[in-house]
Amino acid sequence: xxxxxxxxxxxxxxxxxxxxxxxxxxxxxxxxxxxxxxxxxxxxxxxxxxxxxxxxxxxxxxxxxxxxxxxxxxxxxxxxxxxxxxxxxxxxxxxxxxxxxxxxxxxxxxxxxxxxxxxxxxxxxxxxxxxxxxxxxxxxxxxxxxxxxxxxxxxxxxxxxxxxxxxxxxxxxxxxxxxxxxxxxxxxxxxxxxxxxxxxxxxxxxxxxxxxxxxxxxxxxxxxxxxxxxxxxxxxxxxxxxxxxxxxxxxxxxxxxx
Ligand code: MN
Numbered sequence: 109x110x111x112x113x114x115x116x117x118x119x120x121x122x123x124x125x126x127x128x129x130x131x132x133x134x135x136x137x138x139x140x141x142x143x144x145x146x147x148x149x150x151x152x153x154x155x156x157x158x159x160x161x162x163x164x165x166x167x168x169x170x171x172x173x174x175x176x177x178x179x180x181x182x183x184x185x186x187x188x189x190x191x192x193x194x195x196x197x198x199x200x201x202x203x204x205x206x207x208x209x210x211x212x213x214x215x216x217x218x219x220x221x222x223x224x225x226x227x228x229x230x231x232x233x234x235x236x237x238x239x240x241x242x243x244x245x246x247x248x249x250x251x252x253x254x255x256x257x258x259x260x261x262x263x264x265x266x267x268x269x270x271x272x273x274x275x276x277x278x279x280x281x282x283x284x285x286x287x288x289x290x291x292x293x294x295x296x297x298x299x300x301x302x303x304x305x306x307x308x309x310x311x312x313x314x315x316x317x318x319x320x321x322x323x324x325x326x327x328x329x330x331x332x333x334x335x336x337x338x339x340x341x342x343x344x345x346x347x348x349x350x351x352x353x354x355x356x357x358x359x360x361x362x363x364x365x366x
Contacts (some may be wrong), residue, residue, distance in 0.1 A: 110264060112140035117227065119145070119184050119197040121152045121206065121219025124176040128205035131249050132237060135256040136202060144198065145174040146188025148181055148219075153206075155180045157222035158234040167191060181223035189230050198297045201227025204237030209277050211240070211331045212297025212323060215345060220231045228347060233275040240335050254283040255340055262289050268344065275343045279335040287338040294343055295330030297323035 116136050120129045124141040124147045137143050150169070160179040167187055168176045177184040181203065185212055188198060203223035210218040220236050228233035237256070259276060268274065279286060302318030325336045334341040 111136060114199040115144065115193070115196060116141040116295070117144050117146060117185065117188055117193065117201045117232075118278060119147050119181055119188065119201065119203050119223040119227075121148065121155065121181040121203070121223060123148050123151045123281040124170060124174070126151070126207065127249060128207055128237075128239065128247070132202060132205050132251050132256070135253060139260065139298065141200075144188065145170075145195055146184045146192055147175075148184050149176045149178045151261070151333065152180050152219045153208075154217045155219045155222070156217050157181060157182050157225055159186070160230060169339045176195060181219040182226045185223050186230070189232075191228070193236065197230075198232055199228070201230075201232050201234040202237065203234070204229075204239075204276075205249070205256075205278070206236075206238035207241065207247050208238060209240035209335060210236065210238040211277055211335065211341075212295040214297060214299070215275060215294065215343075221273075221275055221345065224275075225345075225347060228271070228273045231270070233268060235276060236273065237276045237278070239278045241278055245280070248282065251281065251283045251286065252278045255286060255289075259289055259340060259342070263342070265365045271347045274343050275331070275341075275345050276330055277335050277341045277343075279338045279340065285338055287342060289340045289342065290334045292331045292334045292341045292343045293329055294345070295320050295324055295332035296326055297332060341363060347352070 158180050159182050165179045203220050215221045224234035224236040239252045299321045302320030304316045317358040325332050331341040331343050
């Protein structure tokens with residue numbers, strides 16, 4: 109993707125001060141793009157594609173072309189495009205780099221992916237970037253930093269339908285240990301395996317959803333399998349959630365039963 113002179117809107121779900129946002133801004137700027145930022149004021153991880161409609165939103169100008177919105181990632185992209193970049197819309201929306209992978213079913217909870225979804229829904233090509241990491245070592249930003257350019261170069265000119273966005277995940281390995289850039293499909297991964305119950309100071313129970321997930325790291329061709337092998341995973345995600353095979357079968361079944 110030749111970004112020279114292109115207008116790029118950068119957002120995320122980790123918030124305006126997140127290190128991953130700065131890494132993404134810097135990388136896109138380095139490719140010659142005119143970079144605008146509209147990101148949530150505070151961390152909005154796992155807010156999915158939620159839109160704030162029952163309270164007003166504020167846009168705070170942080171500096172130059174950087175703005176913070178006191179809402180969700182979806183709010184930030186919507187207001188960024190409709191209220192901030194009013195003279196000319198972006199040529200590309202990028203989101204991330206998320207602190208943590210967005211693999212398998214994560215994509216349905218992810219605010220990072222949702223920010224890209226919002227850009228795509230507003231008619232602009234969109235890419236979500238996430239970095240898999242382990243608590244013991246922490247995020248290896250240098251891997252994402254080093255590989256964003258090559259990823260964008262690899263997909264340059266590739267025609268993505270208007271209902272599709274790209275979900276990129278960087279593996280948890282050193283930059284030199286990355287084994288390749290691969291096209292994948294969404295694998296299986298479900299969060300919620302670790303729910304802690306405790307009691308508040310008044311003796312009432314509360315519940316805290318932990319990070320533990322049930323996942324399949326071995327299904328060939330999936331995002332999960334690729335990153336666990338040290339590869340960068342690119343999954344095309346469709347905004348049309350219809351399962352076409354089942355829709356066809358259902359149509360037939362309903363006809364037969366009428
Ligand atoms: Mn996040």
